[in-house]
Amino acid sequence: MDSMAAIRQTFFQECEEQLSEMELGLLAMDEGNADSETVNAVFRAVHSIKGGAGAFKLSELVQFAHTFETALDHVRGGKLTPTPDVMKIMLRAADVLADLVEASRDGREINEASYEGIAADVKALTMVDGVEEVEEPIDFQPTVIDFGLPELSVEAAPVANAPHQYRINFTPRSELYDNANEAVLVLRELNRLGTMQATCDASAVPSLDEVDPNGAYLSWSVRLSSEEEIAAVREVFEFVEGEAELAIEADGQAEVSDADIAALLAQALGSTSAEAPNPTPELPVEADKDASALKEEMSPAESPSSEPATVHALSADAAKPEARIAPVPTQTTIRVEFDRVDRLINLVGELVINQAMLSQRVIEANFAGSSSVVIGLEELEQLTREIQESVMAIRAQPVKPMFQRMSRTVREVADATGKEVRLKTEGEATEVDKTVVERLAEPLTHMIRNAVDHGIEAPEVRLAAGKPAEGTVRLTAAHRSGRIVIEISDDGAGVNRQKVLASAIKKGLIPPDAQLSDSDIDNLLFLPGFSTAATISNISGRGVGMDVVKRSIQALGGRISISSRPGLGSTFSMSLPLTLAVLDGMAVSVAGQTLVVPLTAIVETLKPKKTDIHGLGAEGRVMSIRETFVPLIDLGAELGFRDTPAQPENSVAILVETGGGTRNALLVDSIQDQRQVVIKSLEANYGTVAGIAAATILGDGRVALILDVDALVTSSFEESLSGELHYGTGG
Amino acid sequence: MQENGFAANSANNEFVAFRVGAQEFCVDIMGVREIRGWTPATPLPHAPPYVRGVINLRGAVLPIVDLAMRFGLGLTEPTPRSVIIVVHIHQQIVGLLVDAVSDILTSSEASMQPTPDIASDMAKTFVKGVYAVDGRMISIVTLDSVLPINAKAAA
Numbered sequence: 001m002d003s004m005a006a007i008r009q010t011f012f013q014e015c016e017e018q019l020s021e022m023e024l025g026l027l028a029m030d031e032g033n034a035d036s037e038t039v040n041a042v043f044r045a046v047h048s049i050k051g052g053a054g055a056f057k058l059s060e061l062v063q064f065a066h067t068f069e070t071a072l073d074h075v076r077g078g079k080l081t082p083t084p085d086v087m088k089i090m091l092r093a094a095d096v097l098a099d100l101v102e103a104s105r106d107g108r109e110i111n112e113a114s115y116e117g118i119a120a121d122v123k124a125l126t127m128v129d130g131v132e133e134v135e136e137p138i139d140f141q142p143t144v145i146d147f148g149l150p151e152l153s154v155e156a157a158p159v160a161n162a163p164h165q166y167r168i169n170f171t172p173r174s175e176l177y178d179n180a181n182e183a184v185l186v187l188r189e190l191n192r193l194g195t196m197q198a199t200c201d202a203s204a205v206p207s208l209d210e211v212d213p214n215g216a217y218l219s220w221s222v223r224l225s226s227e228e229e230i231a232a233v234r235e236v237f238e239f240v241e242g243e244a245e246l247a248i249e250a251d252g253q254a255e256v257s258d259a260d261i262a263a264l265l266a267q268a269l270g271s272t273s274a275e276a277p278n279p280t281p282e283l284p285v286e287a288d289k290d291a292s293a294l295k296e297e298m299s300p301a302e303s304p305s306s307e308p309a310t311v312h313a314l315s316a317d318a319a320k321p322e323a324r325i326a327p328v329p330t331q332t333t334i335r336v337e338f339d340r341v342d343r344l345i346n347l348v349g350e351l352v353i354n355q356a357m358l359s360q361r362v363i364e365a366n367f368a369g370s371s372s373v374v375i376g377l378e379e380l381e382q383l384t385r386e387i388q389e390s391v392m393a394i395r396a397q398p399v400k401p402m403f404q405r406m407s408r409t410v411r412e413v414a415d416a417t418g419k420e421v422r423l424k425t426e427g428e429a430t431e432v433d434k435t436v437v438e439r440l441a442e443p444l445t446h447m448i449r450n451a452v453d454h455g456i457e458a459p460e461v462r463l464a465a466g467k468p469a470e471g472t473v474r475l476t477a478a479h480r481s482g483r484i485v486i487e488i489s490d491d492g493a494g495v496n497r498q499k500v501l502a503s504a505i506k507k508g509l510i511p512p513d514a515q516l517s518d519s520d521i522d523n524l525l526f527l528p529g530f531s532t533a534a535t536i537s538n539i540s541g542r543g544v545g546m547d548v549v550k551r552s553i554q555a556l557g558g559r560i561s562i563s564s565r566p567g568l569g570s571t572f573s574m575s576l577p578l579t580l581a582v583l584d585g586m587a588v589s590v591a592g593q594t595l596v597v598p599l600t601a602i603v604e605t606l607k608p609k610k611t612d613i614h615g616l617g618a619e620g621r622v623m624s625i626r627e628t629f630v631p632l633i634d635l636g637a638e639l640g641f642r643d644t645p646a647q648p649e650n651s652v653a654i655l656v657e658t659g660g661g662t663r664n665a666l667l668v669d670s671i672q673d674q675r676q677v678v679i680k681s682l683e684a685n686y687g688t689v690a691g692i693a694a695a696t697i698l699g700d701g702r703v704a705l706i707l708d709v710d711a712l713v714t715s716s717f718e719e720s721l722s723g724e725l726h727y728g729t730g731g
Numbered sequence: 732m733q734e735n736g737f738a739a740n741s742a743n744n745e746f747v748a749f750r751v752g753a754q755e756f757c758v759d760i761m762g763v764r765e766i767r768g769w770t771p772a773t774p775l776p777h778a779p780p781y782v783r784g785v786i787n788l789r790g791a792v793l794p795i796v797d798l799a800m801r802f803g804l805g806l807t808e809p810t811p812r813s814v815i816i817v818v819h820i821h822q823q824i825v826g827l828l829v830d831a832v833s834d835i836l837t838s839s840e841a842s843m844q845p846t847p848d849i850a851s852d853m854a855k856t857f858v859k860g861v862y863a864v865d866g867r868m869i870s871i872v873t874l875d876s877v878l879p880i881n882a883k884a885a886a
Contacts, residue, residue: 346790349790350789350790353790593773593774638776639776639777640776640777641774641776680790680791680792681792682775682785682792684791684792684823685791685792685793685794685823685824685825686775686782686785686792686794686823686825686878687878687879689775689776689777689778690776690777691776691777692775692776695773695785695792697787697790697792701787702771702773702786702787703772703773703784703785703786703787703792704773705773705775705776
């Protein structure tokens with residue numbers, strides 16, 4: 001049972017890959033790139049899902065995949081043109097397929113009514129002049145004890161002038177049927193390549209009382225005239241590789257295929273094939289054995305240089321994936337449990353800390369700079385850093401799968417709101433830490449929903465405004481100075497600032513007389529308790545506002561900002577760290593403690609003069625930097641490390657910028673250095689601390705705290721929101 | 732080790748007994764991960780006074796709770812003889828700063844006496860019961876509400 005569960009798990013893992021492959025292909029087709037390779041890729045993906053689903057008796061999934069596959073096959077066969085309307089149905093069918101896979105995986109109840117409409121739509125695609133093409137029921141299972149099978153052969157005279165003639169011997173083993181494959185389907189597929197004549201050899205079928213109901217006793221010999229190359233013929237058998245004895249022989253084809261062994265094998269099998277269409281029952285079975293024996297025997301031998309007819313025959317076992325159409329060299333990958341990677345990353349984190357501690361000890365021991373210890377240590381440091389980077393790269397994933405999911409969100413929301421929206425993505429190959437990808441999916445979905453629901457106008461409104469009826473949502477990702485920047489922009493109406501302002505005042509979020517700049521108003525969207533939707537729709541008004549989005553982005557160490565132009569649309573821009581495990585920071589001293597300020601927040605460092613500091617109110621202080629005044633936060637006092645305010649003239653000011661663009665000066669005692677630190681969670685054993693993002697371990701083994709600049713600034717200005725907004729545009 | 736096996740068989744529990752100020756306490760040995768010497772902790776901002784800060788325990792960040800302060804017995808002045816008992820509390824690992832570890836007791840549930848009814852919040856919150864050992868009174872500490880975040884959840 002356990003092994004079955006493992007296979008099942010593998011199946012669903014593969015399904016995920018197939019689904020993503022399918023979606024990718026469909027989107028390419030939607031873009032008008034419906035070449036045969038793309039269509040084939042989609043077809044293969046759906047077909048594989050169907051095949052696997054059959055093995056696990058997931059009948060709903062099989063049924064739907066089959067319907068879908070049939071439609072795709074029509075596209076492949078040129079009977080159906082992938083017009084935008086057709087593609088719309090196809091994409092929705094893809095969504096349903098993904099849902100069904102998910103429901104099957106979680107063992108959820110499948111509500112057939114929920115996708116009936118789409119299933120009917122897909123089916124309608126395959127109707128030719130309103131008549132559904134005749135097809136056999138999909139649960140067709142030929143019984144092995146049925147002796148009257150010859151009618152399976154598809155009668156057609158071989159066309160003499162077809163460029164390629166193939167002789168194929170196909171003997172399924174019982175595994176083929178065990179894996180829910182079906183010889184008839186394979187033959188039918190083969191028939192599509194050209195004209196073929198198939199003869200069934202039932203001579204191996206034992207008498208009725210000796211029949212194993214799960215056994216496989218039939219073999220077929222096929223003569224095929226086709227314009228297709230041998231690779232295409234082989235591809236038909238792609239799904240039954242290793243589950244059948246297979247010999248494909250090309251008559252009069254000059255193109256040579258594989259290397260020596262293949263040719264030798266062909267020789268071995270040639271005799272077998274020669275006896276077709278009446279092969280003796282035992283021969284095909286023996287052939288495999290013979291071939292492998294031959295392989296061993298003859299592999300060092302030279303290739304026969306002059307074969308009269310090029311023969312390409314291989315036992316199906318030996319037919320390796322390179323025989324498939326796709327000539328693109330695929331990178332080999334392995335599946336590794338995520339826990340193992342995490343353990344490795346933790347260990348490397350320890351290594352980095354240990355190495356830093358060792359360096360410190362060496363410095364304390366006062367070795368000469370040229371001593372071998374110091375040199376060796378430098379090399380170790382270099383190595384450690386490289387190991388760390390490589391390990392981090394293991395966790396890095398392209399954002400592509402996440403972006404693909406977004407196209408579905410766009411479709412769904414557009415359908416629900418009656419808008420026409422197209423999602424354009426850029427930079428899908430951009431890589432970022434897996435955790436970042438995972439934790440980004442939800443806020444991103446929310447923002448995409450918002451963009452379609454609130455950003456893009458209804459088609460008639462758009463047309464009236466002189467824009468195309470179809471709106472565009474653009475989703476881009478790019479690496480920029482050690483961070484990943486993700487932007488979501490729409491070409492909608494932009495933020496309705498009057499409405500936003502009125503709403504914020506009505507909700508008491510800002511005083512009625514507040515003077516706000518345009519960007520201040522845009523940033524009101526991020527305030528907790530703010531929602532512009534007059535009625536709560538089930539799309540964006542789930543009680544989750546942009547404040548939640550902002551918080552989840554900030555929790556990832558990221559920042560989010562909005563820019564909007566009336567009538568032209570809005571852009572949300574997020575900047576996130578590439579990894580959550582290390583951070584570039586500036587180590588500073590405050591009241592005898594070492595603190596780390598994330599480098600990304602730092603704008604500049606300054607040595608304040610006494611005249612730069614001005615009091616404002618009872619306790620507030622501001623610092624003038626080139627004629628602008630920014631609030632001054634005395635870190636030691638703010639964090640409770642000391643009671644008396646620091647003397648600015650003996651301190652260093654660090655000008656920081658928050659995600660919202662607010663600038664503040666942090667007063668610290670001194671700057672130690674700039675370094676990369678390993679992030680350690682405070683939450684794991686303690687809890688969240690206001691103003692502190694995480695902790696790290698220093699070279700001397702002590703813990704240092706990493707500042708959360710945004711939270712620090714916000715908490716220091718909690719009580720005067722308008723003050724914060726006022727400073728938002730300063731500096 | 733033999734004692735250990737014997738203790739398990741007769742449904743006895745082992746406790747790590749320690750001293751905080753002039754009073755003696757103990758915790759179930761199953762919850763104790765290790766005992767280590769005092770190292771200076773990095774103070775945490777906005778933390779209650781009984782949280783002394785965090786230290787590095789082989790790569791993990793470990794909060795240190797001053798038990799004396801937590802129990803309302805005044806701030807501990809850490810000395811080289813001070814000890815940190817590293818314990819599991821739910822899913823978290825916490826270090827308890829105590830004056831000294833005295834011994835390991837083996838005792839059964841049955842011999843535990845209920846906490847004497849006195850008007851002390853500390854006793855009600857942290858003491859599950861008491862043992863009488865050689866004329867000493869050793870209070871059994873429940874650790875559930877030692878950390879501030881758990882204290883909030885419990886309240």
